[in-house]
Amino acid sequence: MDDIALKYLAEWRNDWCAFASDVLRANLDDEQKAVLRSVQKNPMTAVASGTSRGKDFVAACAALCFMYLTPEWDDDGNLIRNTKIALSAPSQRQVENIMTPEVRRLFRNAGILPGRLVANDIRTDYEEYFLTGFKADNKNQEVWSGFHAANVMFIITEASGVSETIFSAIEGNLQGNSRLLLVFNPNITTGYAANAMKSERFAKFRLDSLNATNVTAKREIIPGQVNYEWVEDKVKHWCNPITKEEYNEGEGDFLFENNLYRPNDLFRVKVRGMFPKVSEDVLIPYEWIEIANKRWQENHPYRPRKSCKLGVDVAGMGRDSSVFCPRYGNYVSQFDVFQSAGKASHMHVVGKALSYKRTDRDIIFIDTIGEGAGVYSRLVEQGIRGVFSVKNSQGAKGLHDITGEYSFANMRAYLYWALRDWLDPKNNFFPMLPPCDQFTEEATETKWKFRSDEKIIIEPKEEIKKRIKRSPDYMDALSETFYPYSFTYKDDAELLQDFL
Numbered sequence: 425m426d427d428i429a430l431k432y433l434a435e436w437r438n439d440w441c442a443f444a445s446d447v448l449r450a451n452l453d454d455e456q457k458a459v460l461r462s463v464q465k466n467p468m469t470a471v472a473s474g475t476s477r478g479k480d481f482v483a484a485c486a487a488l489c490f491m492y493l494t495p496e497w498d499d500d501g502n503l504i505r506n507t508k509i510a511l512s513a514p515s516q517r518q519v520e521n522i523m524t525p526e527v528r529r530l531f532r533n534a535g536i537l538p539g540r541l542v543a544n545d546i547r548t549d550y551e552e553y554f555l556t557g558f559k560a561d562n563k564n565q566e567v568w569s570g571f572h573a574a575n576v577m578f579i580i581t582e583a584s585g586v587s588e589t590i591f592s593a594i595e596g597n598l599q600g601n602s603r604l605l606l607v608f609n610p611n612i613t614t615g616y617a618a619n620a621m622k623s624e625r626f627a628k629f630r631l632d633s634l635n636a637t638n639v640t641a642k643r644e645i646i647p648g649q650v651n652y653e654w655v656e657d658k659v660k661h662w663c664n665p666i667t668k669e670e671y672n673e674g675e676g677d678f679l680f681e682n683n684l685y686r687p688n689d690l691f692r693v694k695v696r697g698m699f700p701k702v703s704e705d706v707l708i709p710y711e712w713i714e715i716a717n718k719r720w721q722e723n724h725p726y727r728p729r730k731s732c733k734l735g736v737d738v739a740g741m742g743r744d745s746s747v748f749c750p751r752y753g754n755y756v757s758q759f760d761v762f763q764s765a766g767k768a769s770h771m772h773v774v775g776k777a778l779s780y781k782r783t784d785r786d787i788i789f790i791d792t793i794g795e796g797a798g799v800y801s802r803l804v805e806q807g808i809r810g811v812f813s814v815k816n817s818q819g820a821k822g823l824h825d826i827t828g829e830y831s832f833a834n835m836r837a838y839l840y841w842a843l844r845d846w847l848d849p850k851n852n853f854f855p856m857l858p859p860c861d862q863f864t865e866e867a868t869e870t871k872w873k874f875r876s877d878e879k880i881i882i883e884p885k886e887e888i889k890k891r892i893k894r895s896p897d898y899m900d901a902l903s904e905t906f907y908p909y910s911f912t913y914k915d916d917a918e919l920l921q922d923f924l
Contacts, residue, residue: 433493440464440489448488449533451646453637456482459629460489463605466627467598470583470620472610474633474697476650479607483579484526486605487511491546491555492537494575494601503550508573511544511557514585519544519557523581527555560586568593575601583608583617591616610699613710618699622710622864630697634678655680655695662691674712674849675701707840707882708867712847716857720756723856728752730924731785735904736777737897739769740795746773749901750780753924754846755856759863759898770798777803781810789814789904812909814839816900823908826851826923833881835907840870840882840899842906846923853923866896 436443441457444450452460456478462469463486473479487509496505511523524544531537531546539548544557552573560580568590571578578594580586583606598604606626608617620626633639633650642652663685671677676687676698689700702709720726730753739746739762746769748760762769762776777788777799790800792813803811816836823838824831826845832838846853857863869891871883888896906922 437493440486440493443489443493444485447492447534447536448485448530450481450485450530452482452485453478453646453649455629455631455635456485459631460486462627462629463603464489467602468604468620468626469629470606470617470623470626471608471629471631472621472697472699473607473631474636474650475609475694476648476654477631477633477636477697478646478649479631480522480526480581481648483581483605483607484523484530486603487527487555487577487579488530488534488537490575490577490603495553496574503553505574506550506552507575507577508552508571509555509577509579510568510571511555511579511581512560512586512590513581514560516559518582519559523579524557527557560590562587562589568597571597572599577603577605579605579607580617581607583620584610584612584615586616588616609693610697611693613699613702619865621699622713622861622868624859624861632697633695634680658691658695659685662695663687672850673715674709676711702868705871705873706868707870707872708844708847710864710868712849713857713864713867715849716847716855717859719854720856720858723755724858726755726757726856728755728757730755731783732780732787733905734777734780734786734788735901736773736788736790736796736799737901737904738773738791738794738796738799745897746776747897747901748776748780749898749905751902751905754854756858756902758858759860759901770795770802773799774802774806778808781808784809786810787812787909789907789909791816791900791904793817812907814904814907831879833875833877833879836903837872837880837882838908839903839906840872841880842922843867843899843903846906860898863898863902865892866899870896870899 440460441452444452444460459469459471459482471479491507491509495503495507498504511519513519513523528541531541539546546555548554558567576597594604606617606620610618612618621628633655636650637645638649638651639655644651659680666677666684666686668684671684676692676696678685687696692698693700699710733751735749737747746762748762750757762773780786781788787810789812790796792800792815800811800813816834818835820832820835820838825841832841845851847855870888872880875881885895908922
C-alpha cells in the first residue's frame, strides 16, 4: 500500500463519517453521523427510530466502516487481525429485503472495495474476513456462539423482535474489539432492545422524524428519507392540538409549524421514535426519567444552592450493599453504594452518612425497618441532629399529593408518589437525576392502584422483586428524601418545600 493510501486509511480510521462520505458516498444527516461516531467509539449502541428515518442505512454504513477500517495485515499481506460482521433480523425476509439491499447499494457506490457480493454476504480472499447476513433464530444458537474474531460486530435490525436468548448468545462473543448495534422501531416497552434504551451500557440515540433533514427543509435533500408531507399528514391525523398551559414534555408534546401538539401512540412510535405510553398502573414512565437524566448530563457538575436531604437504604435481608441518595432540591448528585459483603457494618454506614452532613440544615433519612434501625440508633446516640426514622408502613393521614386530590394508604405510597410528582415534567420542578440502570428499572417496573377507600397504594415489594430479581433499593433511597419530617403543613405551598 503506497504512502497516500496509508494516509487516507489513517484518516478514515480516525473518522468513520469521512469514510462514509468519501468512499461510500453516503449522505448522512447530523443525527445519523452521531450514531456512526458512536459505533466507532462505543462497544454497544442502541437506536430507536421513526419510520423512514434512515436507521438501516446508517447501520449499513457502520457495517462497511467496520468491515474495511478494522482488519490488519503484515508487510507480506497476511491477515493478522481478522474482522467478522453479522447482520441479523427476526426474519429472513427482513435480512434480505431491508439490510442486504442497503449494504449492496453502498458497496456498489464505492466501486473500489475489495471483496465480492454473494447472496447476503460480502466474501473476501480470506476465510476469516467477511460480512454475512442471516435470520436471528433460536434454533441456530451455535452460529452465534461460534462467531469469534479479533474484530467482531453484530448489527440487529428490528431488534425489538429478537429474543433474549439470542442476545445472550451474542453477548458471549463481545470480546476484544467488538461492537453491538441495535436499530429498531420502539413499538414495545419490554425486552432486550427496550431495556437497552434504559441502560448505561449502551450509547443511546433516537432518530426523530420531526428533525429529519427533508422535513425541516420541506424539500427532498436526502432521497428515500421521510418527507415533510408525510409528517404533516400524521400530525393532522395522529395528534391533538394543545395549549401552552397543557404542554408536557413527558407526554411527547412538540411544536410544529408554530402550534403545539400531543401525539397518540402511533405518532410516538412511527414518527418520533418514542416508546408507546406505558400502562396507567406504572408509577413512573421512562420518558420522565430520560428527561431528568438529560438535564443532569447537561448541568453536571452542578453547584447546588439547597441543603442536602440524604436518603439511606441500609443493606439487610441478605443484600450486599447500602444505597445513599443525596438530593439538593432539584438535583441528585449521585447514587452512592457501599458494599458490605452481606455483613452488618453499622459504623461504616454511619460514617458514610455523616460525610454528607456538613451543616445543621442537612438532613438524613433512614429506613429503620431491619438493619437501618441500628444505624439510626447509633446516630442518635452520637447526638447528631437532623436524623429521621422512616417507616414505610406508618400511616399517611393528612398527607396528599401536590394537587391536594389524592391521599395514601401508608407512608411508602406517599413517598413513592412524591417522587413521581417530583419527576413529572408538568409540575416544573426540573429535576436533575444521574443516569442509573438500577433506578430506571425499579421506577418503570413499580405499579400502583387505588384501594377500595380511594387511597393510593403501591404494589408489595415482593411483586417488584419477582420481576427485577432484587429489592428496589435505589427507589427507596431517593423516595426517603421526600419524607415529611414535619407533619404540620397548612397548605400545598408548604408541602412543596419537600420537593425543593
